[in-house]
Each structure stands twice: as structure tokens, then as C-alpha cells.
Amino acid sequence: MHADAFIHPAAHVAPGASIGAGCRIGPGCVVSAEAVLEAGVELVAHVVIDGRAFIGAGAKIFPFATIGLPPQDLKYKGEPTGVSIGARTQVREHATIHRGSTGGDGMTRIGADCLVMCVAHVGHDCRIGDGVILVNNVMLAGHVEIGDFAVIQGGAAIQQFVRIGRMAMVAGMSGVERNVLPYGRAKGYRAKLHGLNTIAMRRRLGLSKDQVMVVARAVHDLYRGGRPEDHVEAIAAAHPGNALVSEILAFARNRGRHGLCPFGRAAEEEEGGEAA
Known part of the structure; x- marks a missing residue:
């Protein structure tokens, strides 16, 4: 642990965790022994970082978010998989981001400068680019891929293995079962393409x-x-x-x-x- 990191007395950081310079870990947080927090990471309060989790520099995780818990996959048998969160990404209250599985490459990845809003769920083995916004209550099944600067509006559900292209936008409450082109606008109960994100x-x-x-x-x-x-x-x-x-x-x-x-x-x- 870096000397100038702050850990609240009511937090639990397991021996072996790597805590970078300027990190702040608030009350009620739990950080696993295999976690890596780069410089300036802030866990506000009551955050759980489990397993092999890498949190990039300057990321901020808000109360009751969980990162790196086991995937919701009945085939998962405790293999050493993990999750990576990019620099300056914000993960808001009650969001859940699960570790990868052996059905993928073993990693769930979120890029830099993303915003994962309240109660959003990022399933195992998802790959999310830089600058992506997941609005409240977005649901990503396993193995979803989202390109840079895409926006997924509130309550949208993305089926497993679906790909969302760069700078695309998915309207709120949409159900996406097929791939959305880069720059596309998709919306609807069973989402269809409705022009471009001009x-x-x-x-x-x-x-x-x-x-x-x-x-x-x-x-x-x-x-x-x-x-x-x-x-x-x-x-x-x-x-x-x-x-x-x-x-x-x-x-x-x-x-x-x-x-x-x-x-x-x-x-x-x-x-x-x-x-x-």
C-alpha cells in the first residue's frame, strides 16, 4: 500500500492488495487480496472489489457498487478470472460488474472515461470501449461488446453476444437482440435501426x-x-x-x-x- 493512501478504519483491505498513491477507501469498503487500485482511485463507501480486479487511475466507485464478483454463469466453477476498469471511469451506486468466465478470455473489460450509472449491470466477459455511457438500469448480458463513445439509455437490455458499434445510441427501454452498426440509432421493444446518431x-x-x-x-x-x-x-x-x-x-x-x-x-x- 502506498504511504499517502487513505483507508478508513471501518474498511477492510485484504493483505496483498495493491493500493496506489492518493487512493481513498471509504467506510464499509471491502477490497480483495488480488485487487489492484492505481493512483487516485476513490472508493466512496460500502464498495466491494472482489477477486482479480484492476481499477485504473483516477476511477471513482460510488456506494454499494460491486466489482469482480463471480459471473452469473452456471458453468463457472471458480476459475481465476477477472475484471478491468479503465482510468477515470465512474461507477455509480448499486452498479454490478462481474468478472469474466472461461467461456470468454477470462476478463470483463470497461475502458477509460466511462460512466456506469446507478443499478446498471455489466455481465461477464463484456468488452466496453472508452467514453461509453450506460444510463440507469441498463442490463448487459454476458459477452456484449460496446464500441467507444456509445450511449445506452436507461433500462435498455442487450442480449448476450450482441455488438454495439462505435458512437451508436440505444434508446431507453429497448431490447437489443442483434448487432447495432457504428453511429446507428436503435430503439424499440425489439430494437430496430432508426437512422444515425448524427x-x-x-x-x-x-x-x-x-x-x-x-x-x-x-x-x-x-x-x-x-x-x-x-x-x-x-x-x-x-x-x-x-x-x-x-x-x-x-x-x-x-x-x-x-x-x-x-x-x-x-x-x-x-x-x-x-x-x-
């Missing part, structure tokens, strides 16, 4: 309206008749050198277990529509 594309990437519309037309063409996967090469030939279209098509080629989220019937009417 505000994020403009604000974060600095794209003009015309540049966004080129990508929107490519996505509409991808879904126009038959399976989207059948149109990938034609769309690639029509948009040579467009990095965003290439990113979307690379995602579409890797259909995984579930294929792509279907296009919503109202999405044609929303072309050019905006999302926060």
Missing part, C-alpha cells in the same frame, strides 16, 4: 451535414432489399476512401452470432434526423 457525428467528429448524409445514404442502401450483408461489396465500391462507410461495412461483414439489427419501418421518414 449529432454525435457532427459534434465529436466535426462532420458537416453533407458528410453525414453521405454515410446515411450508404446505410440506407445497405438495408434496401434483402439482407444487408448481401450489399456490402456494392456499397464499398460506391464509397471508395470513405473511412466511416468502410468502418460500418467492416462491422457488417463480421455478423457474429446475431446478424444486424433490422431497419425500422419509420426510419426512411427520419433520414437526416438527429439524436443527442
Whole structure:
């Protein structure tokens, strides 16, 4: 333990835990012997860090959150798996983030600068990129992958092995059973694609309206008749050198277990529509 770390007398930090400079561990916290807390980590109060857990520098974990408890997987038999939380990520009250399983690579990963809001659940073997926001009560089943700067709004449920692309947005209370393209907007009880997250594309990437519309037309063409996967090469030939279209098509080629989220019937009417 680093000399200038603060551990409240009512906290329990197991011998062997690595506690970095400037860490603050509040009352009622429990930290396992295999945990690693980098410099400046704060556990506010009543936080449980279990097993092989790595918490990146400057991360802040709020009361009653649990990180690294065993996966909710009946196949799990106590194997030495773990969880990694990136630098400056915030995990809010009552959120649960489970360690990985042997059905994956053994690690659950959350990137840097993420915000995991109250009562969100991140299942075993999930891979979450940098800058991702999981709003209150989001539910991620095992092996879900979420790209950088995606936003999953409150109460959304993501089925196991589903992939959410970079900078996509999933509307609140949606049930996502198939993969959502990068920059896509998905919503609905059984979620469908409803255009692109155009505000994020403009604000974060600095794209003009015309540049966004080129990508929107490519996505509409991808879904126009038959399976989207059948149109990938034609769309690639029509948009040579467009990095965003290439990113979307690379995602579409890797259909995984579930294929792509279907296009919503109202999405044609929303072309050019905006999302926060």
C-alpha cells in the first residue's frame, strides 16, 4: 500500500492488495487480496472489489457498487478470472460488474472515461470501449461488446453476444437482440435501426451535414432489399476512401452470432434526423 493512501478504519483491505498513491477507501469498503487500485482511485463507501480486479487511475466507485464478483454463469466453477476498469471511469451506486468466465478470455473489460450509472449491470466477459455511457438500469448480458463513445439509455437490455458499434445510441427501454452498426440509432421493444446518431457525428467528429448524409445514404442502401450483408461489396465500391462507410461495412461483414439489427419501418421518414 502506498504511504499517502487513505483507508478508513471501518474498511477492510485484504493483505496483498495493491493500493496506489492518493487512493481513498471509504467506510464499509471491502477490497480483495488480488485487487489492484492505481493512483487516485476513490472508493466512496460500502464498495466491494472482489477477486482479480484492476481499477485504473483516477476511477471513482460510488456506494454499494460491486466489482469482480463471480459471473452469473452456471458453468463457472471458480476459475481465476477477472475484471478491468479503465482510468477515470465512474461507477455509480448499486452498479454490478462481474468478472469474466472461461467461456470468454477470462476478463470483463470497461475502458477509460466511462460512466456506469446507478443499478446498471455489466455481465461477464463484456468488452466496453472508452467514453461509453450506460444510463440507469441498463442490463448487459454476458459477452456484449460496446464500441467507444456509445450511449445506452436507461433500462435498455442487450442480449448476450450482441455488438454495439462505435458512437451508436440505444434508446431507453429497448431490447437489443442483434448487432447495432457504428453511429446507428436503435430503439424499440425489439430494437430496430432508426437512422444515425448524427449529432454525435457532427459534434465529436466535426462532420458537416453533407458528410453525414453521405454515410446515411450508404446505410440506407445497405438495408434496401434483402439482407444487408448481401450489399456490402456494392456499397464499398460506391464509397471508395470513405473511412466511416468502410468502418460500418467492416462491422457488417463480421455478423457474429446475431446478424444486424433490422431497419425500422419509420426510419426512411427520419433520414437526416438527429439524436443527442
